[in-house]
Amino acid sequence: MTTAEAIARDLLDVEAVALRPDDPFTWASGRLSPVYTDNRLLLSVPDVRSRVAHAFFQALTELATPVDAVSATATAGIPHGALLANRAGLPFSYVRGEAKGHGRQNRVEGRVEPGQRVVLVEDLVSTGGSVLSAADALDDTGADVVAVLAVFSYGFAEAERAFEAAGVPLVTLTDFATLARAAQETGALGPDAWAVLREWRDDPAGWSVTRGGAA
Template sequence: ALMGTSTAGIAHAAIAAWILGKPMGYVRGSAKDHGRNNRIEGRLEPGAKVVVIEDLISTAGSCIDVVEALREAGAEVLGVVSIFTYGMKKGLDRLEAAGVRNISLSNLDALLEVAVEENYVSADAKDAIKKFRDNPSDESWMK
C-alpha cells in the first residue's frame, strides 16, 4: 500500500497508487476529534507492506511520526519516497535512527548545481546555502 503524509503527500500517493494499482491511504498529524477518530485513513491490513509518500524532507520529524503511526498500527514500512530533500544532517540522522530508508526524486545539491549553471545563484551563494544546510545554527554562512 501507499500512504501519503497529510496533506502534502496525499495527491502524490493517490496518483502513484492509481498508476501502480495499489491501495492508498494517508496519515494525519493527529487523530480526528470526530467520527471514527481515525489518524490513518484508508484500509490498512495488519502486516501490510507500506511505502510512505512525502513531498519534502527537511528535519524528517513529521515523516518519522507518520512511519511510527503506521508501525504502531501493524504495518511494515518499507521506506519513504519523497519529492525533495534538503539532505539536512538532522533529518538524515533521524531517518537512520528510526530505521527508515528514504529515496528522493531530487535534492538540494542537484537544485544548486542547476541554479549555478543557469545563473540563478552564484558559486559563493551555493556554498553559503550548503553551509546553512549542513549547520543552520552556525551563522557564518551569512557572511
C-alpha cells in the same frame, strides 16, 4: 540528464523551490532560511506533474522490498501518493498530522491491513520528524513501512540520523545538492551564493540564529 537533475530543474522552473541567500525566508517555526519549498506548485503544471509521478513509480519499482500499499502524509503528500497508488494499482491511505477530534478519531485514513508492506510518500523532507511520526502511526496499525519516498530533501545531517535510527530507508527524487548545481548551471545562483547555501545546509539552526531567527 539524470532523473534527479531533471526534477531539480522542474522545481526551479515552476518556482517550487525559491533561493534567496541575501534575503532569507522565515519558516513557520521562526527559523530563517535562504530556501523556501512549495512542491504543491508541481501539481499545477501537467507535464511536470506527470514527470514527478513517473519518477515516483520508477523509484517504487526499484525498491528492494515488494510493496503492498501506498500511504502519504497529509496534506502535501496526498496528491503525489494518490497518483502513485493509481499508477501502481495499489491501495491508498493517508496519515494525518494528529488524530482528528471526532468520529473514529483516526490518524490513519483508509484501510491499512496488518502485515502490509507500505511505502510512505512525502513531498519535502527537512528534519524528517513529521514523516517519521507518520511512519510510526502506520506501524501502530501493524503495517510495515518499507521506505519513505519524497520529492525533495534538504539533506540535513539531522534527517539522515533520524532515518537511520528509525531503520526506514529514504528515497528522494532529487536533493538540495543537485538543485544547487542546477541553479548554478542555469544562472539562477551565483558561485558566492552557493557558499552561503552550503553553510546553511551544514548548520541550519546556527545559520538562522546568527541572523536573528529561531534555532
